[in-house]
Amino acid sequence: QVQLVQSGAEVKKPGASVTVSCKASGYTFSSYYMHWVRQAPGQGLEWMGMINPSSGATSYAKKFQGRVTMTRDTSTTTVNMVLSSLRSEDTAVYYCARDRVAETVSYYFDYWGQGTLVSVSS
C-alpha cells in the first residue's frame, strides 16, 4: 500500500531553516511527481512546489522561489523540502502529496503524508 511518512514536528527561530522529509513506499518512487502543500493554523491549503523524483527537476510557486529547495534521494525513496529564512508566517503544517498519475504530471494529489508541524517563534 502507498505510504508517505513525514518527519516529526519542528520548532525554529525566525531566520532559521527547516528540513521536512517524506519517505515514500508501496509504489515505484521515480514514477510519480511529489508535491508540497502547506496549511497555516485554521487556514486553507497552499501549494508550494513539486519535484520529479526521476530527474530531480523542480518547479516552485513564485511566492517561495529563493527560499525553498526540494530534493530527492532515490536510494532511500525520500523527498526533502528545505524552507529557509523562516518567519512567523511560515508556521504551518507541511504536507507532501503524491501526484495522481504515473510517468507524467496531473497536478492532482492522491496520497498525502501525515503532515509535519513547523512552528516559527522567537
Next chain:
Amino acid sequence: DLQLTQSPSSVSASVGDRVTITCRASQDTSTWLAWYQQKPGKAPKLLIYAASRLQGGVPSRFSGSGSGTDFTLTISSLQPEDFATYYCQQAMSFPFTFGPGTKVDI
C-alpha cells in the same frame, strides 16, 4: 494567480440531506478542477478530479460537475463520516491554488 471562491463558507446539514457546494474560478479552468475532503487533524483526501471523475474508493454519493469557471460538488445523501471541510483546487495553471474551504457540520 487563478483565484477560487467557494460558497457557502459553511453549511449545517443532517444525515441524509443532499448537500451542494459551489466553487467559482477567476479564469476559465476547463475541467482542471479537483475536490478534497479534510477532517480535523488529518491530511486532505482526493474525492473528485477533472471536475467530475470519482477517485477510486470514494463512495458514489459524491459527484462533481461543471466546467469553465463554475463547479459543484454534491453529496447526495450525507453520512455521519462526511462532516468535514471541503476544498476545491485548480490544476489549470501555476501556482495550483485551492479554494478557501466549505465546512459541513451538523
